[in-house]
Amino acid sequence: MRIIRDFVGTELDHIQVDSRRTYAELQQFAQEFMPEIADKIEHYAGSAPIFELYDVENEVQRALGRKVELKSGGYLIIDQTEAMTTVDINTGAFVGHRNLEETIFNTNLEATQAIARQLRLRNLGGIIIIDFIDMLNSEHKARVLESLTAALALDRVKTSVSGFSGLGLVEMTRKRTRESLEHVVCGECPSCQGTGTMKTIETVSYEIFREIIRLNRAYKADEFLLYCSPAVYMSLSGEESHLLAELEVYIGKRIRLQNEPLYIQSKYDVVMM
Ligand SMILES: [Zn+2]
Numbered sequence: 001m002r003i004i005r006d007f008v009g010t011e012l013d014h015i016q017v018d019s020r021r022t023y024a025e026l027q028q029f030a031q032e033f034m035p036e037i038a039d040k041i042e043h044y045a046g047s048a049p050i051f052e053l054y055d056v057e058n059e060v061q062r063a064l065g066r067k068v069e070l071k072s073g074g075y076l077i078i079d080q081t082e083a084m085t086t087v088d089i090n091t092g093a094f095v096g097h098r099n100l101e102e103t104i105f106n107t108n109l110e111a112t113q114a115i116a117r118q119l120r121l122r123n124l125g126g127i128i129i130i131d132f133i134d135m136l137n138s139e140h141k142a143r144v145l146e147s148l149t150a151a152l153a154l155d156r157v158k159t160s161v162s163g164f165s166g167l168g169l170v171e172m173t174r175k176r177t178r179e180s181l182e183h184v185v186c187g188e189c190p191s192c193q194g195t196g197t198m199k200t201i202e203t204v205s206y207e208i209f210r211e212i213i214r215l216n217r218a219y220k221a222d223e224f225l226l227y228c229s230p231a232v233y234m235s236l237s238g239e240e241s242h243l244l245a246e247l248e249v250y251i252g253k254r255i256r257l258q259n260e261p262l263y264i265q266s267k268y269d270v271v272m273m
Contacts, residue, residue, distance in 0.1 A: 001027055004037060009203060012037065016044040063121045063181055074107040076114055080182060082125040087115055105140045108132045109147050110188070117149035125157070125176030129169055145170065181201055191264045199266045201235045208232070209247055211270050216251045221272035223254040229263040 015037075017023040023043040030038040051057045051107040053136050059192060064066070073092030075192065091103060109179045115130065116236045130148075135141050138246070139241065141164055154157045161172040163225075178184075212224055227234070236244050237257055248255050260267075 001026065001041065004030060004034065004041070012040060014040045014042050016042050016050060018044045019051040022051060030199050050177070059121070060181070060185065064120070064186065068118055070107065070114055072103075072107050072110050075113065075124065076118070078118060078124075080122075080124065080180065084129055085124045087111075087118075087130045089130070089132050091221070101136060101140070104133045104135055105137070106196040108135065108140075108144045110146040112144060113151050115148065116155065119152075119159075119174055120155055120157075122181045123177065124180050124253050125174050128172045128174060131169055134168055137263065148172075191266075198264075201265065203233050204228075204266050205236060205240065205243065208268055208270065209243070211268075212247065212255065213251065215270060215272060216253065219272055221253065223256065223273045225256050225258060225269070225273055227258045227260045227263065227266040227269065229265045230259055230261055231265050231269065233257055233259040 002014065004019060007015075015026075017026060019041060020038065030041055046053065066077050066079060068078065069094075070076065075088070075090055075092065077088040079088075086158065089108060091107050111132065118124075119128065132144060135144070145161065146164060149161050152161065152172075155174070157177055158175045159172060161170065164170055176238050189196075192198045212226070215224070226236075238258060244255055244257070260269075
């Protein structure tokens with residue numbers, strides 16, 4: 001219902017629904033409140049999953065990735081943070097010097113179309129900073145801005161574009177409407193809590209060693225039992241087992257390892273026996 005409310009009055013061909021019940025509910029709603037779109041709502045009774053039929057699954061997968069390939073060989077990197085979205089444009093493989101400015105101009109031009117589409121697909125709102133590849137020619141800059149503005153004009157959501165800043169960045173805003181695609185279909189990563197990085201096996205190992213030394217000083221234990229993630233277990237029982245052996249000699253006690261398949265890499269527990 002939200003979708004048909006949002007799309008009424010736009011260039012809508014038809015809406016296909018694969019659930020007969022939802023279809024009936026939508027028909028009833030449309031006939032009552034927006035009869036002009038009632039005959040555009042169709043029931044899909046095919047055997048192939050509707051998302052598969054229209055390649056939606058893959059499109060969503062692509063719209064969640066950071067990298068967006070351009071036909072020219074260049075690509076965009078889209079990063080969404082709490083405060084803003086940044087889009088970085090890159091040329092692909094090595095481009096010769098002769099047509100460098102022209103290649104850059106064409107890549108930036110192609111990027112404007114891709115950016116407008118990605119902002120819609122990902123439903124990105126708020127401040128968006130675009131880092132086009134540096135252009136020397138001021139006419140090229142003007143045409144890239146023009147192309148971006150034209151591509152954004154097709155957006156149902158209000159957008160506003162500033163010119164190139166002193167650092168050569170284009171700032172723009174897109175009105176926030178509900179949540180971005182990423183926030184709708186993804187949750188925070190439990191391994192890194194959204195930071196995108198996590199402690200290395202080495203860092204975790206040294207944390208564990210310090211913890212064991214600390215506990216050994218503070219309490220009287222006969223031996224230690226270490227529960228750790230599979231990655232740390234693999235390391236300490238394999239390649240780095242000499243470190244554990246050295247620590248055992250240093251504290252004069254045995255340290256037993258226990259693999260905990262459900263532990264994230266940075267999680268561990270040291271138990272005194
Ligand atoms: Zn993560």
